[in-house]
Amino acid sequence: MPSDTETRATVGFFATCLVDLFRPSVGFAAARLIERAGYRVVVPRAQSCCGQPGYNSGDRDAARRAARRAVAVFEGFEHVVAPSGSCAAMFVHHFPDLLSDDAGWEGRARALAGKTCELVDFLARVAGWRPEAAPPAAGSITYHDSCAGLRELGIREQPRALIAAAGAPELREMEGPDICCGFGGTFCVKYPAISEAMADKKIDAIEATGADTVVGGDLGCLLHIEGRLSRRGSAVGTSHVAELLAAGSGDGMGGD
Amino acid sequence: MSAPRDDILGRIRAANPGPEVPVSPGPVPARGRGEASALRQRFFAGLDMAGVSHATVTSWPGVGAEIERFLAEAGPGGGLVASNDPMLEPCGLDRLPGLRRGAPEAGDGVSITGTVAGIAETGTLMVRSGPDIANALHFLPDTHVAVVDAARIVGAYEDAFALLRAGGAPLPRNVTLITGPSRSSDIERILQIGVHGPRTLHVVVCDAP
Amino acid sequence: MHADSARFPDNVTAARRDPMLLGALQRLQRDARAGRAEVIARLPEFEALRDAAREIRNGALANLAANLERFEENVIANGGAVHWCRDAAEAGAAVTRICREAGARTVAKGKSMVSEEIALNAALLGAGFDVVETDLGEYVLQLRDETPSHIVIPAIHLTKDQFAETFRDAHDALPEDRSLEEARAITDEARGALRDVFLRADVGITGANFLIAETGSVVIVTNEGNGDLAQSLPRTHIVVTGIEKALGTVEEALTLVRVLARSATGQEISAYTTFATGARRADDAAGPEAFHVVLVDNGRSDLLGGPKREILRCIRCGACQTVCPVYGAVGGHAYGAVYAGPVGSVLTPALSGLETAKHLPEASSFCGACEAVCPVRIPLPRLLRLWRQDAFQAHLGPTALRWGLFAWSALTAWPGAYRAAGAIGGRVLRLLAMGRPRLARLPFAGKWTGGRDLPVPEGGTFVGQWHRRRGK
Numbered sequence: 053m054p055s056d057t058e059t060r061a062t063v064g065f066f067a068t069c070l071v072d073l074f075r076p077s078v079g080f081a082a083a084r085l086i087e088r089a090g091y092r093v094v095v096p097r098a099q100s101c102c103g104q105p106g107y108n109s110g111d112r113d114a115a116r117r118a119a120r121r122a123v124a125v126f127e128g129f130e131h132v133v134a135p136s137g138s139c140a141a142m143f144v145h146h147f148p149d150l151l152s153d154d155a156g157w158e159g160r161a162r163a164l165a166g167k168t169c170e171l172v173d174f175l176a177r178v179a180g181w182r183p184e185a186a187p188p189a190a191g192s193i194t195y196h197d198s199c200a201g202l203r204e205l206g207i208r209e210q211p212r213a214l215i216a217a218a219g220a221p222e223l224r225e226m227e228g229p230d231i232c233c234g235f236g237g238t239f240c241v242k243y244p245a246i247s248e249a250m251a252d253k254k255i256d257a258i259e260a261t262g263a264d265t266v267v268g269g270d271l272g273c274l275l276h277i278e279g280r281l282s283r284r285g286s287a288v289g290t291s292h293v294a295e296l297l298a299a300g301s302g303d304g305m306g307g308d
Numbered sequence: 309m310s311a312p313r314d315d316i317l318g319r320i321r322a323a324n325p326g327p328e329v330p331v332s333p334g335p336v337p338a339r340g341r342g343e344a345s346a347l348r349q350r351f352f353a354g355l356d357m358a359g360v361s362h363a364t365v366t367s368w369p370g371v372g373a374e375i376e377r378f379l380a381e382a383g384p385g386g387g388l389v390a391s392n393d394p395m396l397e398p399c400g401l402d403r404l405p406g407l408r409r410g411a412p413e414a415g416d417g418v419s420i421t422g423t424v425a426g427i428a429e430t431g432t433l434m435v436r437s438g439p440d441i442a443n444a445l446h447f448l449p450d451t452h453v454a455v456v457d458a459a460r461i462v463g464a465y466e467d468a469f470a471l472l473r474a475g476g477a478p479l480p481r482n483v484t485l486i487t488g489p490s491r492s493s494d495i496e497r498i499l500q501i502g503v504h505g506p507r508t509l510h511v512v513v514c515d516a517p
Numbered sequence: 518m519h520a521d522s523a524r525f526p527d528n529v530t531a532a533r534r535d536p537m538l539l540g541a542l543q544r545l546q547r548d549a550r551a552g553r554a555e556v557i558a559r560l561p562e563f564e565a566l567r568d569a570a571r572e573i574r575n576g577a578l579a580n581l582a583a584n585l586e587r588f589e590e591n592v593i594a595n596g597g598a599v600h601w602c603r604d605a606a607e608a609g610a611a612v613t614r615i616c617r618e619a620g621a622r623t624v625a626k627g628k629s630m631v632s633e634e635i636a637l638n639a640a641l642l643g644a645g646f647d648v649v650e651t652d653l654g655e656y657v658l659q660l661r662d663e664t665p666s667h668i669v670i671p672a673i674h675l676t677k678d679q680f681a682e683t684f685r686d687a688h689d690a691l692p693e694d695r696s697l698e699e700a701r702a703i704t705d706e707a708r709g710a711l712r713d714v715f716l717r718a719d720v721g722i723t724g725a726n727f728l729i730a731e732t733g734s735v736v737i738v739t740n741e742g743n744g745d746l747a748q749s750l751p752r753t754h755i756v757v758t759g760i761e762k763a764l765g766t767v768e769e770a771l772t773l774v775r776v777l778a779r780s781a782t783g784q785e786i787s788a789y790t791t792f793a794t795g796a797r798r799a800d801d802a803a804g805p806e807a808f809h810v811v812l813v814d815n816g817r818s819d820l821l822g823g824p825k826r827e828i829l830r831c832i833r834c835g836a837c838q839t840v841c842p843v844y845g846a847v848g849g850h851a852y853g854a855v856y857a858g859p860v861g862s863v864l865t866p867a868l869s870g871l872e873t874a875k876h877l878p879e880a881s882s883f884c885g886a887c888e889a890v891c892p893v894r895i896p897l898p899r900l901l902r903l904w905r906q907d908a909f910q911a912h913l914g915p916t917a918l919r920w921g922l923f924a925w926s927a928l929t930a931w932p933g934a935y936r937a938a939g940a941i942g943g944r945v946l947r948l949l950a951m952g953r954p955r956l957a958r959l960p961f962a963g964k965w966t967g968g969r970d971l972p973v974p975e976g977g978t979f980v981g982q983w984h985r986r987r988g989k
Binding site for chain 3: 312313315316317319320321322323324326328329330331332333334335337338339354357358391392410411414430432437438439440441442443444446447448464465466469478479480481482483484485486487488489490491492493494495496497498500502503504505506
């Protein structure tokens with residue numbers, strides 16, 4: 053915990069299922085960044101899924117249940133932050149829509165939407181935070197813009213600004229960083245052939261940059277890209293932007 | 309009235325219980341606005357971009373001379389046919405050997421027509437059909453020579469329609485905005501000029517005082 | 518291939534094995550991306566024009582009944598006729614009747630997606646008319662008995678060599694020694710063959726990009742000039758189009774023209790934007806004596822009254838197809854429908870029923886690239902999601918998925934249990950991985966591991982560890 057700065061406000065941290073179950077280290081890195089930006093981080097135990105699997109599979113009722121639960125758990129915080137554009141977009145855009153015909157909940161969903169942010173958007177835009185310049189890290193990266201963060205939340209410059217402020221590593225833009233990697237939640241197992249073809253195009257673009265690591269803001273995309281990179285025998289690594297920035301801020305990873 | 313008509317309109321009305329709503333067209337881009345000289349420059353730039361050759365003459369009889377020069381240089385084969393557009397009357401087209409007036413025929417290689425307007429926005433011509441103009445003149449021959457009155461180079465598509473409809477004139481049977489020669493990218497996205505319409509479009513602008 | 522959306526999953530497999538198709542799609546997507554960016558960079562008002570275009574189309578839909586009535590009135594006042602058709606059969610019958618009454622033998626057809634939708638060629642050929650598609654791409658497709666695979670570039674799936682081969686087979690008069698290696702030579706071959714069709718055709722059929730109520734005009738936007746020849750030379754001009762295309766004014770159409778070609782082909786404007794108003798006038802030098810507009814509903818009025826109404830804003834630019842990574846991976850024919858890609862995946866269930874077309878709304882990663890380029894800002898992912906909801910309610914999806922979702926939803930209601938189950942799952946994966954970071958194979962997860970290794974969880978859960986470490 054930073055002791056040298058005054059704590060600005062409390063952030064309710066929504067870990068997302070994939071971070072919670074697959075990559076806790078990304079959650080710790082994200083929480084550490086929020087703390088470095090001067091906020092107190094609270095991780096409610098009562099959180100679970102934002103409801104995307106049901107929502108995108110047509111199970112609106114299940115999605116509404118998930119939305120109500122998330123609203124109840126997170127509405128008391130001054131800010132809510134998630135290390136994922138697609139989960140944050142559920143809070144920001146889809147909960148108000150899902151609960152729009154629910155008089156008791158619509159206003160609450162809108163209020164929550166207004167204070168929920170994706171991680172790097174929160175750090176760069178809301179907190180106005182910039183990482184301290186780090187000693188140049190070895191290697192180079194390329195950045196994949198995940199679809200929901202980019203097109204539903206307008207996250208494009210924010211991660212690049214933070215990476216640039218850190219001074220390292222070198223960012224090599226790929227052709228079409230905004231083109232979908234083919235993950236798409238349940239889409240990747242409904243149509244694996246299409247999903248893999250999309251991943252291959254993405255990986256071709258990644259490899260063409262010669263970068264050592266592909267960085268992104270959504271763990272779903274990253275696990276999908278990692279799985280395909282590994283199957284192709286590629287040497288390119290993957291990293292969540294939170295890990296990159298937390299490492300660049302001289303913090304190391306992990307709990308404490 | 310037919311049953312399908314009533315069915316369809318009934319279903320539409322059921323889907324739209326509200327009153328009619330006002331609708332406004334979108335903004336006219338800045339490139340369609342400006343002084344005459346700027347518009348003229350933009351018109352020429354648009355023609356260049358669309359692959360249209362052009363020449364400017366300073367008198368109406370000069371139009372015929374320019375077309376004669378163009379035909380001698382470009383040397384398209386086939387018959388030569390022009391519309392009866394009054395705009396072409398002072399152009400001295402009679403100097404062109406073998407010129408016919410009226411509708412185009414299969415063997416015609418070149419057509420000469422007037423235009424309603426030149427449009428700066430995209431280097432576009434507005435042409436029309438009428439008692440004096442068979443519409444196919446703009447599309448059938450391999451080469452189309454279009455005469456533009458510099459005084460009728462306007463900024464935007466809307467301005468050209470305003471000229472055409474001045475005084476509440478009804479629209480002719482055909483009005484076409486032409487931008488460049490006929491083209492297609494249907495084969496492997498390779499641009500081909502001259503598919504069914506003209507391969508060559510030559511514009512003669514008459515800037516007579 | 519004919520409309521059979523039910524075979525989408527099989528069609529995907531076939532498409533992925535067609536290197537020529539995949540090469541064509543890759544070229545299309547790369548070129549179009551650059552082309553669109555370039556043409557938009559030259560027009561600072563483009564985003565404002567998209568907003569205006571959306572509102573113009575919304576207004577047109579709100580005023581549709583009145584617009585259509587005024588359009589009809591003005592077509593009749595200009596010597597034309599309007600035919601209202603509820604479905605494909607009525608539309609096919611109307612066109613056939615008009616051709617018959619015109620004493621037609623040859624029919625020259627300009628490009629029209631609605632005519633594909635109502636299978637017009639089959640109806641006219643069945644009635645004994647010689648129907649010839651005159652758009653270069655559509656013509657080669659007709660010779661090959663194929664359907665368009667893209668709204669504006671119908672033969673995008675074919676190579677130059679396939680064009681050449683088709684003409685060699687079909688054109689008896691083509692000398693053996695004439696080279697058709699270059700696209701230019703192929704184009705000239707088609708131009709020559711079709712010139713004769715325009716000159717002898719008794720009827721010309723075109724589609725419509727817009728109808729204009731205040732004037733009774735039909736607007737077509739084309740590049741080749743075939744639509745203009747087809748509506749200028751024959752004695753009869755028939756327009757076949759959907760009811761949703763009616764606008765109020767010429768100016769509304771001009772705004773849409775500004776976004777149409779830029780979105781469709783990366784051009785500032787197509788070569789020809791033609792307004793046709795009625796039949797030839799008494800003193801006109803030339804032009805068709807008869808002018809008929811066949812208005813086709815075919816499910817549109819139902820869409821208008823439902824939650825997917827916004828799809829009717831569509832101006833058929835094809836940008837959503839061109840940009841879609843799923844379309845780019847499988848091509849248009851895989852969809853087994855008249856309209857492929859995102860717009861098609863919204864329209865097809867309405868046209869041919871959700872049961873047949875249930876795969877199409879699923880064929881999207883919801884990446885939103887379509888909505889991002891749509892000139893009239895149709896929220897395509899949202900509309901696709903609405904179809905998924907309809908399919909879920911109708912129990913059209915796989916039972917396993919349904920049960921999976923049920924279990925997931927039930928479990929996430931109990932965060933402690935959910936996390937404990939997740940942690941156990943993670944432990945199992947770690948045991949199976951035996952220290953490796955990823956699994957190459959996993960029972961019951963073949964849909965993932967068939968083409969991807971499965972990254973193994975780090976162990977534990979974030980929320981659990983956080984509270985253990987932070988003691989809160």
